[in-house]
Amino acid sequence: MHLKSLTLRGFKSFASATTLDFEPGITCVVGPNGSGKSNVVDALSWVMGEQGAKSLRGGKMEDVIFAGTSGRAPLGRAEVVLTIDNTDGALPIEYAEVTISRTMFRNGGSEYEINGHKARLLDVQELLSDSGIGREMHVIVGQGQLDTILQATPEIRRGFIEEAAGVLKHRKRKEKALRK
Ligand code: ATP
Numbered sequence: 001m002h003l004k005s006l007t008l009r010g011f012k013s014f015a016s017a018t019t020l021d022f023e024p025g026i027t028c029v030v031g032p033n034g035s036g037k038s039n040v041v042d043a044l045s046w047v048m049g050e051q052g053a054k055s056l057r058g059g060k061m062e063d064v065i066f067a068g069t070s071g072r073a074p075l076g077r078a079e080v081v082l083t084i085d086n087t088d089g090a091l092p093i094e095y096a097e098v099t100i101s102r103t104m105f106r107n108g109g110s111e112y113e114i115n116g117h118k119a120r121l122l123d124v125q126e127l128l129s130d131s132g133i134g135r136e137m138h139v140i141v142g143q144g145q146l147d148t149i150l151q152a153t154p155e156i157r158r159g160f161i162e163e164a165a166g167v168l169k170h171r172k173r174k175e176k177a178l179r180k
């Protein structure tokens, strides 16, 4: 499994549709300060279901929508599409290629699609949760986060081990069932 491409449309500084294609192996994003490198990483966690504005380096969720510049009006929606190569079947879905998209409007919540079909956040989370990628998974390590892990309490450290062992998904389901 590897990430094939990421398309941003109205997401943060990417007002016009922009697609990044990834090859297997290492991808490096380079550019001047403020050119949008971190915004690309934010788009990746956002499309995988990130719910925290702070994790996306914003004050509120709608800060991910292009806010306008001196030469360009603000937009009303942000959209990110992630395409994953699943020829090895790492994702529990019968498709060799999986696309996940998330759209958000200024006046409302988020809509998700998996391979063009409307999906819930939970569907996206479950699709990704056994693969080692996705929200709350430590595939995106920000500056300073290594320190947090090294200095974690035993409870938090247990969470990392559960994640690696793939039991996090079942814990989430149990918590959801108990809340009903
Ligand atoms: P550095 O090298 O300093 O880490 P970077 O390439 O990671 O820079 P980003 O943090 O990705 O840069 O991009 C910051 C830019 O994105 C800023 O110019 C900011 O104004 C712009 N930006 C962030 N959110 C929005 C938004 N909602 N609408 C328009 N522009 C935005």
Ligand code: MG
Pocket (backbone or CB within 6 Å): 037, 038, 039
């Ligand atoms: Mg940056």
